[in-house]
Amino acid sequence: MPDLIISGGTVVNATGTAEADVVIDGEKIVALLAPGVAGSVGLVADRTIDASGKYVVPGGVDAHTHMELPFGGTAASDTFETGTIAAAHGGTTTIVDFAVQRYGERVQDGLEAWHKRADGNCAIDYAFHQIIGGVDADSLAAMRSLVDEGITSYKLFMAYPGVFYADDAQILKAMQVARDEGLLTMMHAENGPAIDVLAEQLVAQGKTDPYFHGVARAWQLEEEATHRAIMLADLTGAPLYVVHVSAKQAVAQIATARDAGKNVFGETCPQYLYLSLEEQLGASSEEYGAFEGAKWVCSTPLRARAEGHQDAMWQALRTNDLQVVSTDHCPFCMKDQKELGRGDFRAIPNGIGTVEHRMDLLYQGVVTGRLSLERWVELTSVTPARMFGMYGSKGVIQPGADADVVVYDPAGHTSIGAATHHMNMDHSAWEGFEIDGHVDVVLSRGQVVVDDGVFHGRAGYGRFVKRGLSQYLV
Numbered sequence: 001m002p003d004l005i006i007s008g009g010t011v012v013n014a015t016g017t018a019e020a021d022v023v024i025d026g027e028k029i030v031a032l033l034a035p036g037v038a039g040s041v042g043l044v045a046d047r048t049i050d051a052s053g054k055y056v057v058p059g060g061v062d063a064h065t066h067m068e069l070p071f072g073g074t075a076a077s078d079t080f081e082t083g084t085i086a087a088a089h090g091g092t093t094t095i096v097d098f099a100v101q102r103y104g105e106r107v108q109d110g111l112e113a114w115h116k117r118a119d120g121n122c123a124i125d126y127a128f129h130q131i132i133g134g135v136d137a138d139s140l141a142a143m144r145s146l147v148d149e150g151i152t153s154y155k156l157f158m159a160y161p162g163v164f165y166a167d168d169a170q171i172l173k174a175m176q177v178a179r180d181e182g183l184l185t186m187m188h189a190e191n192g193p194a195i196d197v198l199a200e201q202l203v204a205q206g207k208t209d210p211y212f213h214g215v216a217r218a219w220q221l222e223e224e225a226t227h228r229a230i231m232l233a234d235l236t237g238a239p240l241y242v243v244h245v246s247a248k249q250a251v252a253q254i255a256t257a258r259d260a261g262k263n264v265f266g267e268t269c270p271q272y273l274y275l276s277l278e279e280q281l282g283a284s285s286e287e288y289g290a291f292e293g294a295k296w297v298c299s300t301p302l303r304a305r306a307e308g309h310q311d312a313m314w315q316a317l318r319t320n321d322l323q324v325v326s327t328d329h330c331p332f333c334m335k336d337q338k339e340l341g342r343g344d345f346r347a348i349p350n351g352i353g354t355v356e357h358r359m360d361l362l363y364q365g366v367v368t369g370r371l372s373l374e375r376w377v378e379l380t381s382v383t384p385a386r387m388f389g390m391y392g393s394k395g396v397i398q399p400g401a402d403a404d405v406v407v408y409d410p411a412g413h414t415s416i417g418a419a420t421h422h423m424n425m426d427h428s429a430w431e432g433f434e435i436d437g438h439v440d441v442v443l444s445r446g447q448v449v450v451d452d453g454v455f456h457g458r459a460g461y462g463r464f465v466k467r468g469l470s471q472y473l474v
């Protein structure tokens with residue numbers, strides 16, 4: 001007798017939808033049955049979940065999170081425990097976080113520290129990318145061993161001089177190793193040295209409010225860095241994945257590269273689809289005044305709606321010029337964290353917390369007709385799983401796959417807010433956002449971890465996923 005049947009739902013995969021019962025035994029999906037078949041052969045499970053009128057989708061894969069990330073003298077406010085519980089509430093069953101090597105530190109030590117933080121604390125499965133904060137002979141040698149560790153992608157920063165920064169010579173050398181080892185290069189594509197000059201000039205003019213963070217991080221500097229990264233990748237033969245794309249001109253660079261047959265990919269995040277620099281400029285509160293805008297300080301920054309960046313992101317998701325929606329979840333509280341940058345936007349820790357809301361926020365694209373159901377699932381689960389070497393066990397509802405399953409109910413209407421979210425933040429960047437539909441039941445490897453908004457999982461249940469090479473490349 002199988003453990004569980006999810007019956008009567010509409011199963012959504014990237015390739016289409018079908019009415020089917022999903023049969024689960026232990027940690028795995030063992031069968032998909034046409035409606036009525038289970039009854040006609042007398043198949044009964046220990047438990048049945050009625051998914052009539054609901055979608056049954058592969059658990060979300062958020063390929064870009066930063067739990068506990070040290071940043072600007074503080075650390076991201078979600079631990080692996082609080083962040084993965086929040087993720088589970090939102091229908092995400094796998095996160096890929098970034099282990100950090102800081103300059104002067106050994107890559108292996110950075111990775112080990114990340115394993116220590118996550119091990120025994122995650123409510124859902126997790127994997128790591130590796131941030132290479134300093135490219136030198138040691139870290140290049142260490143990069144060669146990452147694949148054996150189940151870490152098949154690494155991130156470089158063209159921004160943040162003095163913190164994580166890689167110059168062109170370093171990027172070139174790292175990409176050569178990536179090409180040799182089959183690693184996927186993830187690039188934070190912003191011209192950091194130029195940004196720092198603009199930021200310094202703005203502060204010298206007394207322009208210290210959070211809004212000026214976005215002014216300093218001009219779209220020209222995202223476009224330029226994206227182009228440079230594409231050309232360096234092309235030269236070395238390494239595939240490239242540009243993270244958190246927010247400027248329409250950067251998307252155009254990616255689209256041009258793809259049209260020319262290059263292995264260039266891109267992700268965007270919900271904040272670049274929905275939020276804008278104008279709203280950040282208009283933000284004000286009694287407590288914080290214009291500093292209220294610090295809630296939306298992230299990098300890349302929010303962009304001007306009047307310039308059409310948000311529409312360009314939606315279009316690129318539809319046309320596959322961008323392939324993945326991740327969150328870049330990097331939460332900081334206002335109190336004692338964002339507040340560090342009162343009087344100087346450069347000291348505001350960069351980041352927005354969204355790990356709980358990604359599936360819901362993207363589902364609104366289905367509601368408004370911007371995305372098909374299949375594309376919703378593709379962007380939030382299927383392609384991140386394929387891109388980062390987990391597809392087959394993650395990212396699909398089929399026999400043999402891990403039973404990471406979300407029952408998503410298109411009915412219901414809620415609004416997002418700090419009073420009800422599960423992320424460890426004293427505010428929400430999404431306060432008041434209206435959501436049609438909701439996550440009903442979430443399974444992680446066959447275990448119900450969320451049912452009707454109630455967490456039934458356990459911190460420590462989540463396992464480290466040793467990833468294979470990207471399955472998105474030929």
Ligand code: DUC
Nearest residue numbers: 298299300330350351
């Ligand atoms: N961007 C952020 O907003 N936070 C952390 C790092 C990054 O690149």
Ligand code: ZN
Nearest residue numbers: 188243244299
């Ligand atoms: Zn980044």
Ligand code: ZN
Nearest residue numbers: 064066328330
């Ligand atoms: Zn990030």
Ligand code: ZN
Nearest residue numbers: 409439440452
């Ligand atoms: Zn419900």
